[in-house]
Amino acid sequence: MFSNSVKLFKLMGFDIKVDPSWFLIATLIVWTLSTGYFPQLLEDESQFTYLLLSVVAMIGFFGSLILHELAHSVVARQHGVEIKGITLFVFGGVAELGSEPKTARSEFLIAVAGPAMSFVLSALNWSAAVMTQAFGPATALTIVLSYLAIINLVLGIFNLLPAFPLDGGRVYRAFLWSRTGNFLEATRRASNLASRIAFVLIGLGLLLVFTGQGLGGLWQVFIGIFLLTAAKSTYTQTLITSALKNKTVGSMMTETPHTITPDKSLSELVNLTMLRHRVGFVPVVEDDVLLGYVDNEVLNRIDRENWSNTQVDDVFVAINDENTVSATLSAHELFEQMSKQGRRKFLVATDHHLEGVITLSDLMGYLAVLQQVGPTRFQTPSTSLP
Known part of the structure; x- marks a missing residue:
């Protein structure tokens, strides 16, 4: 999937890699934070300070993404599912599964592990921000911690959307799988729901573009297209695996x-x-x-x-x-x-x-x-x- 990715390091036995597309979103986050977010919340600081805080916040965000995917990977390994590695790319991060979960229960536990980690990270960052603010007026550290608390909360909620192959979509597939006992049919239905959600995101994104909110709307369109493509390709891969696994x-x-x-x-x-x-x-x-x-x-x-x-x-x-x-x-x-x-x-x-x-x-x-x-x-x- 990510043939051009580069290995950064190994963590708990998992290869942590970065795809070249990651640098696009990393640059966009730093630019957005340094020109808008931090100047609004922290006045009268130099542009260098805003840039430095933005880089720190960006690293903290992608560290959170790695921990999110690491949670998936650790639980997957406990349930006998191969993980090829964790890759950061333009739309965030992904734990590359080498095989599918063997049961609906395994699918459920692997899927919820990521959002659970994001919610824990959100709570920890928010608690740390409150503690730092208790000692005086808002500081740069408080603002960075608050940002990480918010972004992890958003990450956890977004991933719970029932848009396969997002975590919420995998939870939905696990539910269908447990009801029907049919993994392929569950994947098909989860993929169809994800396609409908993707079209809604694309439509709303285009509406934002036409009402003057260009960047935010375009990003929503790109996310919708990504979800649509990922849902269809994942179902196709599942179909191929199921159809050919007993054939020679x-x-x-x-x-x-x-x-x-x-x-x-x-x-x-x-x-x-x-x-x-x-x-x-x-x-x-x-x-x-x-x-x-x-x-x-x-x-x-x-x-x-x-x-x-x-x-x-x-x-x-x-x-x-x-x-x-x-x-x-x-x-x-x-x-x-x-x-x-x-x-x-x-x-x-x-x-x-x-x-x-x-x-x-x-x-x-x-x-x-x-x-x-x-x-x-x-x-x-x-x-x-x-």
Whole structure:
């Protein structure tokens, strides 16, 4: 999800990372606080003082975000859910789940841990602000602590919106999951509700833009778009995981692919195999031994006028661990491998014996049919919320 993120440090066994987009919101927060918030509450100070307080407040805010996500991560680890890391990005922070919770109860506890941490941080900062104010008039420290108390309260409340995959949306999914015992259907319904909430946020944001509140309205539109995209992509990923988790490559591959021998020319390959059978990925086999493959990418490297005097043997890609998989491999593992490598087509073989080919189109075609016939038939055991 965050391929360009940079690791900052490790905390309680979790990698803390930052995405380049984070610097945009960090800069915006510092600018807003130094030019408006602190000058209004703390008069007659230098611009450097306002800037310094803004940087401190921004660091405190993102420290709060890390603690919010850390709470999710610790509870997730206790319930056997893998956490890939915690990443700060333009819309805040996220704990990247490596797997889904196994029960509705686990989902509920993991989801509420973050807002609970935000509310605790809000109370602690507010108490500290009250204590500092008790010793005299409002100081810079009091104002910073008050800001952190307010921002953590807002963070906790906002995350409890039932807009999946926000924490409140995950609580809603846990509730639906416990009622129906159907994880995928619960995810679908939670995603649909999140989409409706996202459209409301986008509409209100546009209204603010047209009434002269440009920056605030645009930010609300961006948040709505983010929620809409995240809800749909999370449901799609859940559908893929549920649909493919019990499937193997062997059950979904093309078992009798059209092949070519290495002594054929590229012209013969194109005219007799690719065009005739409408395939763009052709295994190269000689005496029942799989040697490799030729595809459109290989062809594009050779000038068309040289196809007739160039043999397949001169250009084919040899089999290796990156382009060849076993028929017993999980289809879901293959999908993840496709995502990581960017490779869409694989040979399926055992000891240089071709068993078939499998492509991203095979997996997507299966998922398309599944959605038409009813993906909600994938069931998980019914559980109860605490």
